[in-house]
Amino acid sequence: MKIGIMCHSGVGGSVRIATKLSVALAHMGHTTHLFTRTSPPFGWGQHDNVTLHPLKSSANLNTTSTLNIDWPEEELQDMADSVVWVVLKYGLDILHFHYCFPFALVAQEIKCRLGDHAPYVIGTIHGTEVSLCSFDSVKRQQLSEALTYTDALTSVSVNHAHLAAQVLGMSTLPQVIYDFVSQSEFRVQSIEQRNPGNNSKLRIAHVSNFRPVKNVQSLASVFIGIRKQIDSELWLIGDGEELAVLKSMLRQKGFENDVRCWGLKCQVTAILAQTDMLLVTSHYESFCLVALEAMACGVPVVAPRVGGIPEVVVHGRTGFLFEQGDLSAAVEHSVALLSDANHRQSISKAALDRARRFRQDKIVPEYEALYKRLFYSWESSSGYG
Secondary structure, eight states: OEEEEEOOSSSSHHHHHHHHHHHHHHHTTOEEEEEESSOOTTOOOOOTTEEEEESSOOTTSOOOSOOOOOOOHHHHHHHHHHHHHHHHHTOOSEEEEESHHHHHHHHHHHHHHHGGGSOEEEEEEOSHHHHHHHHOHHHHHHHHHHHTTOSEEEESSHHHHHHHHHHHTOSSOOEEOOOOBOGGGOOTTHHHHOOOTTOOOEEEEEESOOOGGGOHHHHHHHHHHHHTTSOEEEEEEOOOTTHHHHHHHHHHTTOGGGEEEEEOOSOOHHHHTTOSEEEOOOSOOSSOHHHHHHHHTTOOEEEESOTTGGGTSOBTTTEEEEOTTOHHHHHHHHHHHHTOHHHHHHHHHHHHHHHGGGBHHHHHHHHHHHHHHHHHHHHHHHTOO
């Protein structure tokens, strides 16, 4: 099949899933066209069967964690032009967008231009596009209309599928297809090798784009609570507007020497594999891909019981969940985990086993099955096949 995938160009979860999906489909024998605003950063696993169609060169652009969803009209039209050109020159059976803004609007334009000659359109609802629509009625109406031009919708967790249906007034729930990790991201040996060596401090990781939804105030409070009881350090992976706020809070409390900043990283598993725990304090996560990535390294997760996180992290087995706002429970769970090496190793092994349920070779065929169901239903109705 010939499959087009539209996604953003940053380092967020939707980009990592979309680019890994395009390469995985190519390995499965499909021809894939990847449509992005700029070239995805840090290399994205190019393949001979994947053709990249960026709108502009990223050679002179700095990679940031900012998710730019409000594209100028000119760029929206350029993206639509790029897809239409590929459809007319090479043909596309499926057009799959990851993240609704602005790609649902682009897909709507393509459907209107090509009519019966348009490919089947599938949209994956990843996260904050839904929360954005919950308080912006203009964007909610805009997106609700654009999604009527899709032939199928998916979301990354059961919780998020229900939230999307509620906010956008859908009569049918999106199909749930979970995020995934590739086999190369599993680091079985890290469970036994996570000893810090000469550094006795235990390592607590936090990976995010440091937007307000990541709740850095709670992150600082929980880490300080842990640090008062356990000799530990906080590894911050990523960048964003709230990072300076977090560092300032920790500095004011005298813990600046217990923080290590890694900056933006496209592949985080090599760093996660060196840590003892992942700490998440977000107000909401549609899935929490980084929690899965940590578990694939055998790293236990401590996170709030929000959004899709309980569908990834099993409380008491692969990590610990606390109720939103109950920071004392977050500290208690973290201290108990970090202070008992045998218990932590048991949790680590269970986390690794749990992560195997979300392997790429299990999840990507679910997307392929959806593509085939749409494509072959058309062939059947058209008298082909």
